Amino acid sequence: MTTHQRRGRGTYPNFTTLTAIGLACNALAFASELIWLGGFDREVSIVVACLAGGAVLVATGWRWAPLIGAVIAGGLFFSNPFLLYNLSLPHTNPFFFSALAEVLSGALAVVAGIGALVLGNRQKREE
Numbered sequence: 001m002t003t004h005q006r007r008g009r010g011t012y013p014n015f016t017t018l019t020a021i022g023l024a025c026n027a028l029a030f031a032s033e034l035i036w037l038g039g040f041d042r043e044v045s046i047v048v049a050c051l052a053g054g055a056v057l058v059a060t061g062w063r064w065a066p067l068i069g070a071v072i073a074g075g076l077f078f079s080n081p082f083l084l085y086n087l088s089l090p091h092t093n094p095f096f097f098s099a100l101a102e103v104l105s106g107a108l109a110v111v112a113g114i115g116a117l118v119l120g121n122r123q124k125r126e127e
Helices: 015-037 042-059 065-078 083-088 096-126
Strands: none
Touching: 015 042, 015 065, 015 096, 042 065, 065 096, 083 096
């Protein structure tokens, strides 16, 4: 008698890990704005601290932490008033690459955070 076992195509990164990576990259993207601003800026520093704190919270492994990380990244993504302006002028605006990194890493953190929450709840039901 033979049994057929399906082998996975490979190991994929955990969505929780991707959420933490997205938040850390988002914090670095916002911190890169400090270079162009020429020093310490209170608002940008608060955003960087919130994102770094969210990445640490997600790395702890608490069940609801990916959702909190997704809310932090999504809230900062949708409440940034300069994002469209920074993305609209790539040749003359030094903040273009920072804004592009903020969009990509913010989208990664939001999608991975929601995915981690959905998969975490699905695995909880199967147990």
